[in-house]
Amino acid sequence: MKGIGNMKEKIIETSIELFDRKGFKETSVQEIVEAIGVTKGAFYYYFKSKEELLKDICISYIEDLLEQQQRILQDSEKSCTKKLYEIVYMLIRNIKARRKSARIFFREMRHLHEDHLQEIKAKRRVFRQHYQQLIEAGIARGEFKPTLTPDMITFGILGITNWSYYWFQPDGEISEEALTDIYVDLILNGIKNRESLKEK
Template sequence: MKEKITAQSIRLFEKKGFSETSIQDIVDTLGVTKGTFYYYFSSKEELLMDIHLGYIEDLLNRQEKIIHDNSKTYKEKLFEVVYMLISDIETRGLAAKIFFREMKNISEDRRAIIIPKRNEFRLNIEELIKAGMEAGEFRPNLNASILSFGILGVTNWSYHWFNPEGNCSDREVAEIFVEMILKGIQIN
């Protein structure tokens, strides 16, 4: 039931916004009582926090597997991270939208838990770029910090416009993005 509450809440938050969605709205659409909601969550903000943590922790776990896969080059790892973010739009696009749009509705003490995880994800990309530079796959004079922000800017914004059923597949979009990135950072 917790997963059903979370999934329905994500849909409602995306449609109406966090502030405009009441606990009553959530339980009404599921046909359960408020008691059921409060059995799993102490508040709507705790639910939002749970959505945020679930989203970023899943990304971090999958990113770590990619980064530590020694069978891949740094270019391949960069592609896999970008592809992971783009392909998630089909399955987790609404959660991504909530993750980026509704952060303002999380209290400062709870944001202090989420922000370091977001930073860790970005810093992992930065370290991947630095390792690629050291290995000679990327130009040695790059600003890895700015590049990591740029990569996340390109990929994270795509949940606004990317349609998994459109003309380009998630893999094709990831290939276009990585080609655009690599043309600027790889050694010829």
């Protein structure tokens, strides 16, 4: 039934809006259902608790990223450099659709019950490990420097894109494609002016 699916979706969307603006703890189930114009009964038909709704938001956010990452990584035709580009692009493009979910993910995760928190942290760890394996594969293939420290480099690369969730305006002056180009160039080549050094 489409109507039921829509109601669950509506609760999730409205909650993402409210959790992002006011915070998870500061948003009551009452406020969520009032914003949609339904009863608390409708809420508890879909979610055992507000905490379970938060878990669903976080799980859905990270699982979506994992699926997109998997699609990119499994293509055996592409170089590691190309895959790196595509993951950076995927993460930056994702801001438009998922910025609020991302902020809730990073900011409100600590309000989850311990078992839910561990479940989500495990998925987040898989995302990072797959990223790191890409760096390691790139080193093995001679695309990336053999001297790299893959785990630390992975955290650094993740930092570049994760941080963009806090400031990047997808409808602003610079496009998602242009920002991806800038960041992949930073990651691959750095900022040092090698031309000038050669001349000297």
